[in-house]
Every structure is written in structure tokens, then in C-alpha cells.
Amino acid sequence: MDLLEYQAKELFRQIGIPVLPSQRIDHPTDLKRLEIPYPVVLKSQVPTGGRGRAGGIRFVENTIDAIAAARSIFNLPILGCYPQVLLAESRYDAEQELYLAVILDYALGRPVLLGSRQGGIDVVGVMAHMQKVVVEQEFSSFYARRLALKMGLQGQLIESVSGIIQKMYQLFLQKDLDLVEINPLAINSRSEVMALDGKISANDSALGRHAELATLASSMPESYPNRVSDLNWTDTEGNIGILCNDTCLAAATLDLVYQEQGKPASCLILDGYASWDVQATSSPVQQLQSALKQITEAKGIKVILVNILSSGSASEQVAQVIANYLVSKWGEGSVLKAADQAERPMGLTSRSHRVHHNGTHTLSKQSVSLTQLPHFVIRIVGGKIDSAKERLATIPVHWMDNLDEAVAQAISLANSKVRPS
Known part of the structure; x- marks a missing residue:
């Protein structure tokens, strides 16, 4: 089961991974009561990739533009999925973007840490710089720092990024997940990190052990499953x-x-x-x-x-x-x-x-x-x-x-x- 972005970010927030102020939008008129300041980004909440290229992500400067953009996004199918929910989120000025993920490698039977010093929608660039660290024994901060060093990070970024990786792995273990991904992890001019987008795949067989994930599964719109x-x-x-x-x-x-x-x-x-x-x-x-x-x-x-x-x-x-x-x-x-x-x-x-x-x-x-x-x-x-x-x-x-x-x-x-x- 793949969580929607706003659901994944709620789990990020609980574990201590930094995310931007945001608000769930169920209807375009909800933007009249927006609690975060403009400018904001509106994001289609569908369990597929390619939202940006399809027009499912829009930057807006005021309420009028936001309502018009929300109406358009709600009526925009992405790989056959119409969003039932949008996410309104503050804008962030990023100077650098990274890719991070923790996945369960079925072939190895072990968790694997992935990282690229280039993140975002340029898939070729992300893969060209991809680094991998296999978690072969009990996890420790050593694995996170090793990935950060292999990514070519230096100075303060080694500590801040390895800290994010440790929290991702903690979430991965706590919830019996198959995938925790941040793309991109943005870095601003002050070397502060922020998870601008996130993806979480929960193991279907583990939902019985995690009531909170089962609740999220039951709240997924009927048009989403089995896609x-x-x-x-x-x-x-x-x-x-x-x-x-x-x-x-x-x-x-x-x-x-x-x-x-x-x-x-x-x-x-x-x-x-x-x-x-x-x-x-x-x-x-x-x-x-x-x-x-x-x-x-x-x-x-x-x-x-x-x-x-x-x-x-x-x-x-x-x-x-x-x-x-x-x-x-x-x-x-x-x-x-x-x-x-x-x-x-x-x-x-x-x-x-x-x-x-x-x-x-x-x-x-x-x-x-x-x-x-x-x-x-x-x-x-x-x-x-x-x-x-x-x-x-x-x-x-x-x-x-x-x-x-x-x-x-x-x-x-x-x-x-x-x-x-």
C-alpha cells in the first residue's frame, strides 16, 4: 500500500523529519480558510509519479489563483487517478536537492540505503549519482554516515543528512515498511534540510500489526487501490x-x-x-x-x-x-x-x-x-x-x-x- 504524500509527511513529522507547514484541501473553497501564508504550492494527492509533468503541481500567489488552480487539479487525472485531496504547502527556496531512500531488497533479504547528490525530477541525473549501502548487521549511525560520505557530502551536511537517514530507517523499522523515500531533500542557503516530497510503501502483510496504517488504508479513496x-x-x-x-x-x-x-x-x-x-x-x-x-x-x-x-x-x-x-x-x-x-x-x-x-x-x-x-x-x-x-x-x-x-x-x-x- 502506497501512502499519499500528505500521509507520508505526517509520519515524517511524527518521527522528526523536517517538513513544511501544510494543509489538506478537500475542496477548492477550503483555500478561503488557508492557514499558511502565500505563496504556496498546490499538489495533487494521487499514488502515482509524474505529477509535475502532468500539471498536478501548481505555484500560486493569492486566493483567487489558488481556487482556480485547485479546480483544475481536482479535474486532472494522472495515470487514470483523479485526486480526492490536494496538499497546500509553503514554498521553499532550495539551493540543492538530494535523493534519499530506505528500501527492502528482496534479492538480498536486507534493508538498503540509497542516496544521490542530485534529486528531483531529472531521473537520469538521480541515477547517475546513486550510491548504495547495504545494512548487513544491526543498524547504527555508521551506515547513515557512510552513505552521506559516499554521496560526496561535506561539513555540516554530513551530520544533518545522516540524521535524516537515521530517522528514515527508524520509521522503516517501526512501521514494517517496504519503502521510505524523500525526493527531493532540499538544502537552503543556510544548509538547512527539508523534505519537500515523500513516499512511503507499507507492507500489506504488516497492516494487522499497525492499526494506524490500517486506518490510513481504510481512508484511501476507492478509486486508488489495485491500480x-x-x-x-x-x-x-x-x-x-x-x-x-x-x-x-x-x-x-x-x-x-x-x-x-x-x-x-x-x-x-x-x-x-x-x-x-x-x-x-x-x-x-x-x-x-x-x-x-x-x-x-x-x-x-x-x-x-x-x-x-x-x-x-x-x-x-x-x-x-x-x-x-x-x-x-x-x-x-x-x-x-x-x-x-x-x-x-x-x-x-x-x-x-x-x-x-x-x-x-x-x-x-x-x-x-x-x-x-x-x-x-x-x-x-x-x-x-x-x-x-x-x-x-x-x-x-x-x-x-x-x-x-x-x-x-x-x-x-x-x-x-x-x-x-
């Missing part, structure tokens, strides 16, 4: 699409792709179903179908890397949903045979594929269906997926058990000059 969201750490010039079923798993996958010099174009997360209990609800199937459609239709994507970690029964159904989707694109009985795939890897139905007496292949212009689908590299952990593999045996889908190998395969295909057609 497909976009992890906003990607490259606008990338050509690899990533699909995961957990925020931390997605972060780890993105990190590996960037380390191997790959360029992710989009990273979709099937939020709220880290465990994918498909017997309890049919929503994950609909989510996956929606995500597959969204990511395959995105411009510029040559390869889709699917990385799903779930229970055995859920993995089997995930594999079948993917198989059904791909078969529907090619036609169950009309996919190209292996001998033809070398020339024509994807996208042609057999109805438009003709073999002449001399062995050459031609296409009927009247019946050709070019889908321009990307290559698929699929890693599904758990369950028996042999039947899905058999159904897709004649389609160039790459099944991988090892994540490093899957990432290497995806990058190799993305760098290839041959594109499916």
Missing part, C-alpha cells in the same frame, strides 16, 4: 519497459538495468498485490491485462522485462494471463513457426504469410496485421509455468530464472538493430 502505477525513475529516451508486482522489486530491477547501462522507458507496478492472492480477488488479472496493454502500446519500447515474485498458484495464473495476451496478438493457431522466426520474429499472422513455390515468403497487403510488439523477457518466480511456456513455444519469448541474466538479455535485445515487425 497500475508508474515508478517514476525512468529515462525519457529509454527503450526497455519493466513490469513488476511490488515497488521494491521494481526499484531493484531498475537499479540492475541502470547498472548494466540499460535505458528503462517505463516501469509499471501492479500495486497492492505484492503477494498476488488471486484466489481472493480477480483484480490482479485485470491489472496485468491493463498493464500489458499499456506497456506494449507505449512508443519507443523495444523490450518488455517482466519480473514477478509471488506464490505458486499466483505465478501460474500470471503466466497464463501473459500467454493469453500474447496468443491473442498473434492468434493461437497462426503464430510463425520456428523456421520463420529468424526472418520475422514477431507480429505477423499466418493468414497474411504465404510461401511461394520457390520457397520465398511474401505478405498480402490486404491481410497483413503488423502489431509492432516488443520482445518479451519474462522472469516469474514460484509455481509451475510449463504449460504457458509450451503455448508460447513458437513465439520469441525469453523465459529466465535468474534476474541478472534476464536483465542482460533485455539489454542485449534493446541494443539490437533488429526490431520485431
